[in-house]
Amino acid sequence: MTDQSPAHTVSSPSDRRKLTIAIDGPAGSGKSSVAQRVAQVLGYLYLDSGAMYRAFALKALQNNGLALSSTKELEELAADTKIELKATPPHLIAEGVKNQVLLDALDVTQAVRTSEVAQAASRVATVAKVRELLVAQQQRAGAGGGVVMEGRDIGTVVFPNAELKIFLEASPEVRAERRHKEHEQKGEHMTFERVLDEVHERDRRDRERKVSPLVRAKDAVLVDNTAMDIEETARLIVMLARERESELAKAVGREM
Numbered sequence: 001m002t003d004q005s006p007a008h009t010v011s012s013p014s015d016r017r018k019l020t021i022a023i024d025g026p027a028g029s030g031k032s033s034v035a036q037r038v039a040q041v042l043g044y045l046y047l048d049s050g051a052m053y054r055a056f057a058l059k060a061l062q063n064n065g066l067a068l069s070s071t072k073e074l075e076e077l078a079a080d081t082k083i084e085l086k087a088t089p090p091h092l093i094a095e096g097v098k099n100q101v102l103l104d105a106l107d108v109t110q111a112v113r114t115s116e117v118a119q120a121a122s123r124v125a126t127v128a129k130v131r132e133l134l135v136a137q138q139q140r141a142g143a144g145g146g147v148v149m150e151g152r153d154i155g156t157v158v159f160p161n162a163e164l165k166i167f168l169e170a171s172p173e174v175r176a177e178r179r180h181k182e183h184e185q186k187g188e189h190m191t192f193e194r195v196l197d198e199v200h201e202r203d204r205r206d207r208e209r210k211v212s213p214l215v216r217a218k219d220a221v222l223v224d225n226t227a228m229d230i231e232e233t234a235r236l237i238v239m240l241a242r243e244r245e246s247e248l249a250k251a252v253g254r255e256m
């Protein structure tokens with residue numbers, strides 16, 4: 001957070017230029033909730049790249065006998081799979097409605113939100129060819145700018161030139177507590193210890209994989225929201241975004 005302009009700087013919409021905002025971080029760090037809120041305030045498109053890995057994992061799980069550890073089988077399956085992310089209608093973003101996810105034209109928006117699918121997603125996400133196919137789609141979906149995309153490799157691989165990159169963190173215990181609460185609300189009963197174990201396991205797999213591991217891009221702003229709620233975290237990111245929008249608009253003005 002160097003090069004700070006005053007926090008109270010107010011810019012009019014005409015002074016601004018739409019950005020590509022990349023939000024990365026581990027499971028339960030608040031990416032989806034925060035990214036959605038930021039997109040809503042800025043009038044940007046919100047895109048959840050993780051939903052695509054979850055959809056592909058769901059297909060692999062449904063494919064009886066397919067080994068999640070078999071790179072070759074996963075590659076073949078990926079080549080024969082169509083996954084589409086549909087933007088959340090603006091009026092539903094405030095209610096936390098996620099992107100609609102279509103797997104081979106079938107709506108799997110709810111079906112991908114189980115802990116089994118989350119674990120499987122982090123396994124299929126280690127396969128380079130699977131990532132290649134999904135990354136290309138993510139780049140197409142966000143190509144126009146004015147987008148907040150969240151995931152693990154958005155600032156490092158999908159949009160390395162994003163004008164604002166955020167690395168969202170929170171302690172593993174708080175992240176597991178958040179996830180545990182969500183599972184309970186959906187009637188998926190698991191002990192806190194099991195959720196914490198799964199968070200640790202997914203962290204390890206996501207951080208240690210060879211292809212596109214979860215790392216903070218050098219130019220990403222680290223935001224630890226262990227002790228912050230969604231609204232506070234989003235407000236901080238919106239403030240950073242408005243500063244970047246104005247800086248870019250001024251730079252363009254100087255060039256003209």
Ligand code: CDP
Nearest residue numbers: 027028029030031032033178225228229230
């Ligand atoms: O997308 P990611 O896994 O990073 O996190 P999320 O799905 O946005 O958030 C996981 C849970 O934590 C949700 O139920 C959020 O409401 C909650 N959360 C929170 O209580 N405080 C935050 N600062 C961020 C998220």
Ligand code: CDP
Nearest residue numbers: 027028049050051053121122125151152153
């Ligand atoms: O919401 P949560 O943070 O729990 O997970 P998610 O964003 O839905 O992602 C599920 C899994 O997909 C992650 O654990 C990653 O292994 C993988 N993923 C990825 O590798 N790259 C992304 N850009 C997004 C997700």
